[in-house]
Amino acid sequence: MRSVFICVTAIVLVAAPIRPAAQGVQNAVAWDTTFRTIPDAKNIGDYMRRLSARPHHLGSAYDKDNAEWILAKFKEWGWDARIETYQVLFPTPKERLLEMIEPTSFKASLREPAIAVDPTSNQDAEQLPTYNAYSIDGDVTGELVYVNYGRPVDYEELDRRGISVKGAIVIARYGESWRGIKPKVAAEHGAVGCIIYSDPADDGYSVDDVFPNGPMRNRDGVQRGSVMDMPSYPGDPLTPNVGATAEAKRLEIKSAPTLTTIPVLPISYGDAQPLLAALGGRAVPPGWRGTLPITYRIGPGPARVHLRVAFNWNQTPLYNVVARLQGSTLPDEWVVRGNHHDAWVNGAADPVSGMAPELEEARALSELVKRGWRPKRTIVYIAWDGEEQGLLGSTEWVEHHDEEIRYKAGIYINSDGNGRGFLNADGSHSLEHFINEVARDVEDPDTKMSVWKRLQASVIARGTAEKREEARTRADLRIDALGSGSDYSPFLQHNGVPTLNLSFGGMDDDGIYHSIYDDFYHFSKFSDVDFRYGRALAQLVGTAVIRMADAELLPFQFTNVADTIQTYVKDVQTLLKQQQDEITERNRQIEDGVFAAVADPHRPVQTPKVEQPVPAINFAPLENAVASLTRAADRYKKAVDVSAPRLVANRPAVAAINARLIQGERQFVEPSGLPKRSWYRNLLYAPGYYTGYSVKTLPGVREAIEQKRYSEAEAEVVRVARAIDRETALLDAASADLERLK
Numbered sequence: 001m002r003s004v005f006i007c008v009t010a011i012v013l014v015a016a017p018i019r020p021a022a023q024g025v026q027n028a029v030a031w032d033t034t035f036r037t038i039p040d041a042k043n044i045g046d047y048m049r050r051l052s053a054r055p056h057h058l059g060s061a062y063d064k065d066n067a068e069w070i071l072a073k074f075k076e077w078g079w080d081a082r083i084e085t086y087q088v089l090f091p092t093p094k095e096r097l098l099e100m101i102e103p104t105s106f107k108a109s110l111r112e113p114a115i116a117v118d119p120t121s122n123q124d125a126e127q128l129p130t131y132n133a134y135s136i137d138g139d140v141t142g143e144l145v146y147v148n149y150g151r152p153v154d155y156e157e158l159d160r161r162g163i164s165v166k167g168a169i170v171i172a173r174y175g176e177s178w179r180g181i182k183p184k185v186a187a188e189h190g191a192v193g194c195i196i197y198s199d200p201a202d203d204g205y206s207v208d209d210v211f212p213n214g215p216m217r218n219r220d221g222v223q224r225g226s227v228m229d230m231p232s233y234p235g236d237p238l239t240p241n242v243g244a245t246a247e248a249k250r251l252e253i254k255s256a257p258t259l260t261t262i263p264v265l266p267i268s269y270g271d272a273q274p275l276l277a278a279l280g281g282r283a284v285p286p287g288w289r290g291t292l293p294i295t296y297r298i299g300p301g302p303a304r305v306h307l308r309v310a311f312n313w314n315q316t317p318l319y320n321v322v323a324r325l326q327g328s329t330l331p332d333e334w335v336v337r338g339n340h341h342d343a344w345v346n347g348a349a350d351p352v353s354g355m356a357p358e359l360e361e362a363r364a365l366s367e368l369v370k371r372g373w374r375p376k377r378t379i380v381y382i383a384w385d386g387e388e389q390g391l392l393g394s395t396e397w398v399e400h401h402d403e404e405i406r407y408k409a410g411i412y413i414n415s416d417g418n419g420r421g422f423l424n425a426d427g428s429h430s431l432e433h434f435i436n437e438v439a440r441d442v443e444d445p446d447t448k449m450s451v452w453k454r455l456q457a458s459v460i461a462r463g464t465a466e467k468r469e470e471a472r473t474r475a476d477l478r479i480d481a482l483g484s485g486s487d488y489s490p491f492l493q494h495n496g497v498p499t500l501n502l503s504f505g506g507m508d509d510d511g512i513y514h515s516i517y518d519d520f521y522h523f524s525k526f527s528d529v530d531f532r533y534g535r536a537l538a539q540l541v542g543t544a545v546i547r548m549a550d551a552e553l554l555p556f557q558f559t560n561v562a563d564t565i566q567t568y569v570k571d572v573q574t575l576l577k578q579q580q581d582e583i584t585e586r587n588r589q590i591e592d593g594v595f596a597a598v599a600d601p602h603r604p605v606q607t608p609k610v611e612q613p614v615p616a617i618n619f620a621p622l623e624n625a626v627a628s629l630t631r632a633a634d635r636y637k638k639a640v641d642v643s644a645p646r647l648v649a650n651r652p653a654v655a656a657i658n659a660r661l662i663q664g665e666r667q668f669v670e671p672s673g674l675p676k677r678s679w680y681r682n683l684l685y686a687p688g689y690y691t692g693y694s695v696k697t698l699p700g701v702r703e704a705i706e707q708k709r710y711s712e713a714e715a716e717v718v719r720v721a722r723a724i725d726r727e728t729a730l731l732d733a734a735s736a737d738l739e740r741l742k
């Protein structure tokens with residue numbers, strides 16, 4: 001039914017163009033309705049074919065060629081576009097060797113072969129070999145130890161079995177934590193080298209047929225990827241906190257803290273199987289088993305391996321394409337949208353399936369301009385380079401323009417690839433209501449219901465009783481907080497820009513991530529084959545951009561922020577309580593001799609040590625702050641409702657309120673940053689120090705509790721409470737301003 005109205009409105013609009021000067025709130029809605037009729041799935045497929053035709057990693061010839069092609073497209077569509085260049089450290093492999101020397105000899109192939117039916121898989125002259133970027137050079141030999149996912153909890157399990165990795169080379173499987181965490185934790189435990197492999201349980205034959213017969217990872221497929229210590233800071237390792245311009249002051253390579261401290265290499269399951277099969281010792285616990293046809297054992301040894309890697313430590317030029325549509329009445333307020341254009345190899349799924357819709361949005365927006373539309377705010381569209389190495393393009397740009405972005409950027413909308421299925425919307429909770437409203441107006445290509453309605457159905461179908469009830473009754477579907485792993489991170493967590501990360505997915509599995517087989521052939525056979533979800537993404541993001549650019553009053557909503565922070569406070573309280581109960585119970589079991597009584601003498605496990613009881617923490621400052629924020633958010637919501645009809649008549653006063661609102665998310669930003677990692681300045685959201693991609697909310701408080709630094713946790717409670725109080729004061733001031741409008 002909705003789609004019929006869209007068509008009718010569009011026809012009326014085309015027939016009777018509206019003069020820009022006459023635009024009000026009504027017309028903004030009409031313009032975004034027209035916009036949604038413009039994106040064309042065929043164009044999205046054409047852009048993908050072009051951008052993924054050859055390998056286009058940072059520093060490659062085709063990466064630069066793509067940047068220039070994207071620039072030409074923006075210019076052709078009338079945008080004010082240019083390339084902004086930085087110089088970044090990007091190591092590429094000079095030497096890679098992995099061999100087993102005992103008890104038998106085996107040399108890993110470290111090679112992904114071309115496949116006859118896949119026309120771009122044979123471009124080996126331009127393909128980056130399989131490796132992990134920002135591993136240090138190294139030549140090490142040692143006994144092999146299998147460490148499961150290589151998380152801190154996996155090493156606790158090894159400790160209980162009396163197994164040390166000191167002087168050993170560990171082999172970890174991909175999954176559960178971000179890959180950069182694996183060598184970091186291995187080195188903390190004394191390992192001298194780290195191998196990471198893709199187990200078929202995760203994205204290989206246990207899931208579905210392997211490529212080229214199916215979408216999953218074949219026995220030679222390797223996941224490349226960065227292993228820099230991104231939870232400390234992303235971006236160029238040599239220029240933390242400043243843009244990596246040619247003249248920027250740089251750290252020396254040997255003192256760059258985000259490089260690994262041990263050599264690392266990723267391998268396929270074809271290469272991993274002989275190594276794992278040669279391990280002795282006890283069989284692994286059930287949660288450690290993959291699905292290779294072997295008995296999984298931990299070692300150490302008798303397998304001994306030799307790992308040698310060496311890199312060209314070059315400075316490489318990086319090309320961000322930055323395009324602007326100048327705002328008519330509020331040019332100094334920006335709506336920023338981005339996706340990266342660089343890939344590990346051909347990268348049809350990652351990143352082009354998100355980059356191609358972004359280009360189609362840009363074309364469709366310029367189409368609106370031809371029909372008379374002028375955005376009130378400035379729209380900035382960016383194609384990032386160097387994302388794969390550690391968010392280099394976006395981080396350097398945000399660091400370089402930090403001050404300007406702080407006062408101008410009202411929102412950053414990111415995507416990084418796209419598939420078929422349900423809407424994924426994560427981000428700042430001040431935008432939760434906004435993106436719910438947008439999603440109600442975009443049609444799902446398969447079901448023809450709104451993408452909002454389909455998402456609601458999926459939450460109901462998958463959720464717990466509590467989630468089901470909430471999805472049926474709460475006005476807005478909840479969005480999740482953002483951790484890291486894409487270009488939103490510097491905007492949200494360093495600068496404090498309200499941020500959304502958007503995509504569709506959930507219908508298709510694949511196992512080609514960061515391999516040579518992520519290409520047009522694979523995508524057009526196994527993913528969004530007719531690009532209809534690419535079109536839906538362009539419609540969704542474009543609608544959000546237009547509404548944000550044209551809103552009289554920036555469409556933030558803070559009752560959802562207060563509601564969400566409330567849940568975070570409960571979470572950290574529960575976490576502390578669980579830790580108190582666990583440690584009390586374990587100490588009791590140790591003292592009562594329970595561990596000794598149930599132990600299997602043939603498989604000895606060490607009794608844990610008695611730990612200090614967990615102290616109480618005073619959460620009152622946080623509880624009081626959230627209660628005040630809830631009241632302020634309710635007052636602001638009422639003030640917005642009452643003042644809505646008066647905004648147009650009070651534009652100068654409203655402009656001052658908007659300038660205030662742009663600083664809303666930034667009240668949660670603390671210049672001194674989080675403990676141990678000052679680059680991360682947002683006290684609400686950060687990637688986990690030991691998880692990497694996945695988010696830690698109230699990270700200062702939560703991680704101090706997790707890592708048993710209780711006095712630090714209490715100090716962090718006070719810091720977060722103060723940030724929330726700043727937000728409350730800002731909202732009260734904005735409410736008072738709105739209430740004064742006549």
Ligand SMILES: [Zn+2]
Pocket residue numbers: 340350351387416417
């Ligand atoms: Zn990506």
